[in-house]
Amino acid sequence: MQVKTQVAIALADQHLLSKRHKECSDAVSDWRRKAEFAVEKQKDDLARVALERSLESEQMATGYAQQIEDQAAETELLRNAYSRLERKLSETRSACEMLIAQNRRAHAMEKANAARGAGMLVQKGQQ
Numbered sequence: 450m451q452v453k454t455q456v457a458i459a460l461a462d463q464h465l466l467s468k469r470h471k472e473c474s475d476a477v478s479d480w481r482r483k484a485e486f487a488v489e490k491q492k493d494d495l496a497r498v499a500l501e502r503s504l505e506s507e508q509m510a511t512g513y514a515q516q517i518e519d520q521a522a523e524t525e526l527l528r529n530a531y532s533r534l535e536r537k538l539s540e541t542r543s544a545c546e547m548l549i550a551q552n553r554r555a556h557a558m559e560k561a562n563a564a565r566g567a568g569m570l571v572q573k574g575q576q
Contacts, residue, residue, distance in 0.1 A: 452531045459524040466517045473510035477503050 480503035487496035 452527065452534055456524070456527045456531050459520065459527050463517065463520045463524055466513055466520055470510055470513035470517060473506050473513055476506035477510060480506060 480499045484496045484499035484503060487493070487499055
């Protein structure tokens with residue numbers, strides 16, 4: 450798989466994790482609100498269940514937050530690797546172009562020297 454594709458996948462994963470983290474954080478708020486409402490209605494059993502769900506959502510949100518940090522670090526490593534590869538590719542292309550130009554110059558010099566040599570032979574033959 451190409452590094453560019455891996456960077457794109459890592460970014461997509463990071464975005465997905467952020468979305469899930471937000472969903473869990475929103476769920477924490479919703480469950481707490483439901484717990485407060487249940488307490489107001491004196492439904493302690495429902496309040497307890499809502500608080501338990503709030504804690505579960507909070508734990509999941511914490512887990513996603515850690516995964517986001519890990520994914521961000523991994524994404525940064527991939528981006529750096531991609532940048533290094535791009536630089537190396539650019540350097541290699543430049544070196545290749547330089548070698549091609551040197552090769553062309555060498556061939557041109559060979560032809561010029563051959564033509565000069567042939568011209569010298571013709572002059573010597575005329576003398």
